[in-house]
Amino acid sequence: MDLLREAQNIPDVTHLEIGEPDLKPPPEVIERLNFAIKNNLFNYTPALGLWELRERIAKHYLDYYGLEVSPNRIVITTGTSGAFLVAYSIILEPSDKIALADPSYPCYKNFANLLNIEPVFINVDASTNYQITPEHLEGLEVKAVHISSPSNPTGTLYDEENLKNLCEYCKERGIYLISDEIYHGLVYEKKERTALEFWDKAIVINGFSKFFCMPGFRLGWMVLPEELIRPAEVVIQNVFICAPTLSQYAALGAFDYNYLSQVKQTFKRRRDLLYQGVKDFLKIDAKPEGAFYLWADVSEYTQDSYQFAFELLKKAKVALTPGVDFGKNNTHKFVRLAYTRKEDELKLALERLKEYLS
Template sequence: MRCEKMSSFIVMDIVKEAEKFEDCIHFEIGQPDLPPSPKVKQALHVSIDNNKFSYTQSHGLVELREKIAQHYQTTYGVSIDIDQIFLTPGTSGAFMIAYALTLKHGSTLGLSDPSYPCYKNFAYLMDIEPLFMPIGKEDDFELHVKHLEPHKLDALQISSPANPTGNIYKSENFKALIEYCEKEKIAFISDELYHGLTYEDKADTALQYGKNVFVINGFSKYYCMPGQRLGWVIVPKEQIRHAEIVAQNLFISAPTLSQYGALEAFDDAYLATIKQEFKARRDFLYAELSTLFDIDAKPDGAFYLWANISKYSNDSFAFAKELLDTLHVATTPGIDFGSNGTEHYLRFAYTRSIEHMREGVERLRNYLYTRKSL
C-alpha cells in the first residue's frame, strides 16, 4: 500500500473550519440538506421496532436488489440479474469491489483531471497507478477516445453527471468509450451516483452500451440518504462469485437498517420534488455567480458549479480561505480535484436553500466589487 501518496480531502478541512462561524454560508459540502422520503423514515422505524439488526447476506437484501433491478428496467430499459447487484457501505465500498476485480498491483487506472479526489486515493491504497488525462471546456469536460489512445490502461473510470463540473457524457461519446474499452480489453467503471439529479436531459447508464461494465450508484445524493452509507455496484455476470468473496471479506454486508430504509427510497412522486428543488437552486446560483465569475458550462446534473476565479486569484486554496475567513462563505478549492488548471477554480455546491445561497451571493458581490482583481 502507498498510503503516503494519498492526499487529504481539502473540502473536509474547509467543513471543519466553517463550523467555527455560526453565520457561515455553506457552498462547500456535497450532501443534500433535504430529507429522504417520509416512507424511508417510516421504514426505518418499523425495522428498529422489528429488531432488524443482524447481518444480511453479502449481496444485500433480495427485495432491495429486486427494486434496484426494476429501477434499471423502468428507467433505462436494461435487464440485469439481481445477483449482479451488491449493496455496499456507501459508494466507497462499491469502488473497492470494482477496483479489486479489475486491477492488480501496478495496474493503471485512467481518470479525468479534474475528477473526484477519492478515486486516486482508493487507487493508491490498493497499489494501483492513477493516470490523469486533462479535460476542459473544449472537451465539454468529457474524456474521449482520443484521450485514451496514447496510453496503456487497464481500467477507465468516468463519472456522469460529474463532480465537480456537473456535466453529463453525451450518448455517442459514452458508447464510443465503452466500445473502445471492450476492443482494447480495458475494464470500464462508471460512477453514476448523481443519476436522477439531471435537469434537462437524462443521463445514460453504461449498461445501455456494454455488458462487461461496472456501474456504481447509491442512495446518498438523489435519494437524500448520505448518512445511511449505502451504495451499490453492478458487476458483470462472470464476476459475481469473485465480487461476493471480496464483499464478504471487506465488509460482510452493507448496513442492515439502511437497506430496509432504502426499500422505500424509490418514491417517484417525492423524488420529483427533490429534482425540481435542485433545478431551481441551480438556475438561481448559475444566474447569480455568472455575474461574478466565468462559468465554463451550465451544469447539466449533480449539484455543483465549477467557477473560474482567474480574475481574482491564481490560488484557489488561498482564495477559498480568504472568502471563509473574511466573509464566512465556505467553498471548495479546485485543487481538491486535480492539477489541470484547478488552481483557477472553486466548486460551489447548491445543497442549501435559495435563501441561504442568496445571502452568500450578496456577501460575495459586495466584497468582490470592492476587492482588487488581478
C-alpha cells in the same frame, strides 16, 4: 476538509462547500426503517445484499432506463466508497493503471493509491465538456477507465454519443469501464444514460446518498458482469461482511418517483438561481447539467484557489471548495460551489460574494 472544519467554527457562514443533500429522504424510507427496528431486523444480511433490495434496484433499472438487469448482477455495498474499493480490488492488481479525469472526485485516486494501483490522469476541460473521450485514451496502456456522469466537481453530463464510443473503445481493447452514476436522477434538461445501455460488461456504481437524500445511511450498489459477482462477494465478506442492515431495509422505500421528482426540481431551481447569480462575476466555462455543483473560474481574482477559498471564508463568510482538491489540471484557478442549501442561504451567499469581489 480543512476548510470545512474551519467553516464549522465560524458563526453565520453561508455553506456552499458541502456536497450532500439537505433534503429529507422519501417518507417511506423512515417508515421502513422504523419497521425494521420494531421487528428486530438487526442481523447481517448476505454479503451481496438483501435479496428484496437487489430485486427492487433491478426494477428501478427497468422503470427508469427501460433496461432489464438481473438482480443476480446487483451487489449492495457500504456506500459508493465501498463499491469503488471493491471494484478496484477485483479487476486490478498492484501496479496496474487506471485512467481518471483531472479534475475529478479525489477519492478515486486515493482508493487507487491504497491498493497500489497507478492512477493515470487525463486533463479534461470545457472543450470536451469535461469528459474523457476515446481520443484521450489513445496510446495509454491502462487496464481500466473510471468516469463519472454527472461529474463532481463540474456537474457536466456524458452525452450519449461519447458514452457509447467510450464503451465501444473499452470493449474492443479489453479495458474495464467503471461508470460512477451516483448523481443520476439529478439531471435537469437532458436525460441521463447508463453505460449499461451501451455495454453489458460495464461496471456501474450508484447509491442512495444524492438523489435519494440518504447520505448517512451509507448504502450503494454495483451492477457487475456475472463473472465478477463471486470475487466481489469474497471481498465484501472479508472487508465489510455486508452493508448496514437497517439501511438496506430502509432503502426499500426509497423509490418514490413522485417525491424524487420534487427533489430534482428543488435542486434545479437552486442550480438556476446560483448559476444566474454568479455568471456575471465568476466565469462558468461549462454550464452544469446535473449533480449540485458549479465549477467556477476565479483566475480574474487569484491564481491560488486554496488561499482564495480561505480568504472568502474569513472575510466574506462564504464557504466553498478550492479547486485544488480535485486535481492539478489548472485547478488552482477554480473553485467548486455546491447548491445544497435553501434558496435564502444561496441568495445571501451571492450578496456576500458580489460585495467582496467587487
